Amino acid sequence: MKRITIKDLARHLLLSTSTVSRALVNDQHIHPETRAKVLEAARKFGYKRNPAALNLKYGLSKNIGLVVPEMVTPFSSKVLRGIQNILYPLGYRIIITESDEDPHRERENLLLLEEFNVDGIIINLCDKKQNQEVHQQLLERGIPLVFFDRIPSGALEAPQVRVDDAKHAAAMVEHLIATGKKRIVHLKGPDNVLNSEERAGGYIGVMKKYGLYDPGLVIEAGGLSFDDGRKAAELLLKKAVDFDSLFAFTDTLAIGAMNFLLEKQILIPRDVSVSSFSGTELATMIYPQLTSVEPPLMRMGEMAANLILAKIEDIGAENKVVFLDAELKVRSSTQDK
Amino acid sequence: MKRITIKDLARHLLLSTSTVSRALVNDQHIHPETRAKVLEAARKFGYKRNPAALNLKYGLSKNIGLVVPEMVTPFSSKVLRGIQNILYPLGYRIIITESDEDPHRERENLLLLEEFNVDGIIINLCDKKQNQEVHQQLLERGIPLVFFDRIPSGALEAPQVRVDDAKHAAAMVEHLIATGKKRIVHLKGPDNVLNSEERAGGYIGVMKKYGLYDPGLVIEAGGLSFDDGRKAAELLLKKAVDFDSLFAFTDTLAIGAMNFLLEKQILIPRDVSVSSFSGTELATMIYPQLTSVEPPLMRMGEMAANLILAKIEDIGAENKVVFLDAELKVRSSTQDK
DNA sequence: AAAGAACATGGGAACGTTACAAAAATTCAT
DNA sequence: ATGAATTTTTGTAACGTTCCCATGTTCTTT
Known part of the structure; x- marks a missing residue:
């Protein structure tokens, strides 16, 4: 036809x-x-x-790239939804790539997107500094980047959308303390993610404030998968750490840990209450439902889309760092009923 | 630059x-x-x-559209992965749209993709017949379609990738019976999905074969969400249906039901064993892990991608219906240990 | 050595759209 | 009525690429 x-x-x-x-x-x-x-x-x-003709004429492809670490949890899908809300009505196409938590694949994705001639890239990093030269290079070649959630450690000339990790982590720990917990384990995220440090910082601050801090309570997960969560919980038991609650860097870690504890007949929340950061639908899919800090993911996507649009329109636009407010959702994993 | x-x-x-x-x-x-x-x-x-120049010259956009009902569970992401495996190396871009289980949005998505000038569309339906004129129309306008998983009821001139729903449902029921279950509830999928009927067919066949069939054991879910699963379980208890196991149309339904049962202190698998179809990572994220029929989702995506490529290359290519073999994964939700 | 074959390069149109300059048609004021 | 001003329309080049045709080279073959 x-x-x-x-x-x-x-x-x-x-x-x-x-x-x-x-x-x-x-x-x-x-x-x-x-x-x-x-x-x-x-x-x-x-x-x-014909979009192709316009693309050729104006040099703009109306393609936006999205780079995310994974799409197994609903985290990225929610953000994507927000991005689509803004960009689809404007005739933009969104091209999604998954890095699989692997900086090398992230790099390939970015180059692929450049090949695809995208007008801009929205990215959730898998490593705080591994691909910094690539990011820098893209910026220099005039392809705007917008970072969300997991941001780079260096100071890149690009907008960011994020939440105040330390603040919300602190709020979560306050919540746990308010429910009477004292031996709160922090399942810290891996070193290669900047947010790990910040959330841990929020945790440590509050623990110290109440005189509860004990370095033995902080355990670092090797990665961000369910399995990493399981392994961390296993380690906790093996080390015989005395704890009454757990605050995990992420949904996935929390759930992995939770499942291991349940397998070991440790009841939640009776024996140990569990909570996490970056909550998604996953938190309500499991039993018991997981108390979690939930960033407004859809708005995060919308914000990122708006920021990239501003940069596309004017490459010199200000590199805003937007902080969104997250919500502390208290669910059954931290309250006996 | x-x-x-x-x-x-x-x-x-x-x-x-x-x-x-x-x-x-x-x-x-x-x-x-x-x-x-x-x-x-x-x-x-x-x-x-410059891809735009080629697009203009050859009239091919190298864009493929993907339409899925949702991206909250990892189902679609897995299929997407397969599609990407095939199409990204060939320089195709993939544009994803979510219908949100709403035929009206599905329709909008299809038209949007047409606007975007895609060379073909891979689609997982949300309703077996609601948008048939649109599908027909797209085919007539020369945009090839490939259906996967949830397929249309009418005979459309388009390739399909699917699993043998009846066969695998039957296998699952056989498994439950083999573990000694007799009162097996089937949480049937909604009427507007063709596969509902087929999976129910497989279930009924085996139940009859063993003289276990009782229409009272079949309960239809209003939708496909966790909540629909919860509600179905609620209904089961309210009706005081006597059952020792449950076979759900879908992961999400099974998990929703499972959570409700757990809340009511009904232990799984001790009191009731639970199983599902279309298993994804979700099945292993929960506790206890869910026994499920798992279609090879990544291969499904790869297959769909190959079929659409064949149609793009030659619009007259055969409309194959490819059946993939699913695997029955037995997990703790159906075995006492 | 000449003619033809084989090889290597250049010119220009085409894909669909828009923007600018130019031309044509219309309106207006005197 | 007539030139000037204004409105409306047309022609054309350009975006980057490829492909067909034409032209120019070099190499065979007798």
Whole structure:
């Protein structure tokens, strides 16, 4: 089926392509009657402008790349939703790539997206500094980047959307303490993620404030998967750490740990209460439901989309760092009932 | 940053654009030495062919659309992974849209993708017949469709990738019976999904074979969400249905039901064993882990990608219906230990 | 040595759209 | 009525690439 082009319309209406084009873009230098006729014919024949032609003409592909560490949990999907909300109505296409928590794949994804001629890239890092030269390079080549959630350690000239990790981690620990917990384990995220340090910082601050801090309570997960969570819990038991609650860097870690504890007949929340950061739907899919700090993921996506649009429009636009407020959702994993 | 074009290379090398082009596409009518020079310059200046120009020239956008009901569970992500495996190396971009289990949004997504000028669409339906005119229309306009997992009820001229729902459902029921269960509830999928009927068919067949069939054991879920699963379980208890196990249409339904049962102190698998179809990572994220029929999702995606490629290459290609073999994964939700 | 074959390169059109300059048609003021 | 001002329309180049045709080289073959 051949696509209807402006030429087809022009031929049919005995007008020049320029006139038809002007009618379609609502230019002022055109007779209202002519415009009406063109619009009518366009409707009738189902004319749609050819994005490729525009791309070629303006050098803008109307493609935005998205790079995320994984899509197994609903985290990225939620952010994607937000991005789509903003970008689809504007005619942008979104190309998604998964890094699989592997900086090497992240690098490949970024280069692939550049190949695809994207107008900009929205990215959730898998490593706080591994690909910094690539990011820098992309920026220098005029491809704007926007970081969200997991941000780079160095000072890159790019906007960011994030939450205040330390603040919300602190709030969570306060919550645990308020429910009477004293031996709160922090399942810290891996070193290669900047947020690990910040959330741990929030935890340590509050623990110290109440005189509860004990370095033995902090245990670092090797990665961010369920399995890493399991292994961390296993280690806790093996080391015979005395604990009454657990605050994990992430949903996945918390759930992995929780499952291991349940297998060992440790009841939640009766014996140990469990909580996490970066809560997604996952937190409500499991039993018992997981208390978690939930960032407004959809808004995060919308914000990131708006920031990238601003950068596309004006490459010199300010590199804002936007902090969004997360919500502390208390669920059954931290309250006996 | 200006993109390097063939013209730039031509100017620099004092050659015509035709020659440069020929060197780059490895045409035979070119002196090896010239080709080497061009390739070297291309490498040095970081030349990349402009996809938009090719799109315009050949009328192919190298965009493939993907339409899925949801991305909250890892189901679609897994399929996407498979699709990417095949299509990204070939320079295709994949544009993802979510229908949110809403035929109206599915329709909008399809039209959006058409607007985006995709070369083909891979789709997992949210309703077996709601948008059939749209699908038909797209096919008529020369946009190939490939269906996977949830397929249309009518006979559309399009390839499909699926599993044998009845067969695998039957296998699951056999498994439950083999573990000594007799009162097996089937949490049937909603009417608007074709697979519901087929999986229920497999269930009924085996139940009858063993003389265990009782219509009272079949309960239809209103939808496919966790909540629909919860509600179904609630209904089971309210109706005081006597059952010792449960086979759900889907992971999400099974998990929703399971959580409700757990809340009511019904232990799994001690009191009731639970199983599902279309298992994803979700099945292993929960406690106890869920026994499930797991279709090879990544291969499903790869298959779908290959089928759409065949159709793009030759619109008249055969409309194959590919059946993939699913695996029955037995986990703790159906075995006492 | 000449004619033809084989090879290597250049020129230009085409894909669909828009923007600018130019031309044509219309309106207006005197 | 007539030139000037204004409105409307047209022609054309350009975006980057490829491909066909034409032209110019070099190499065979007799």
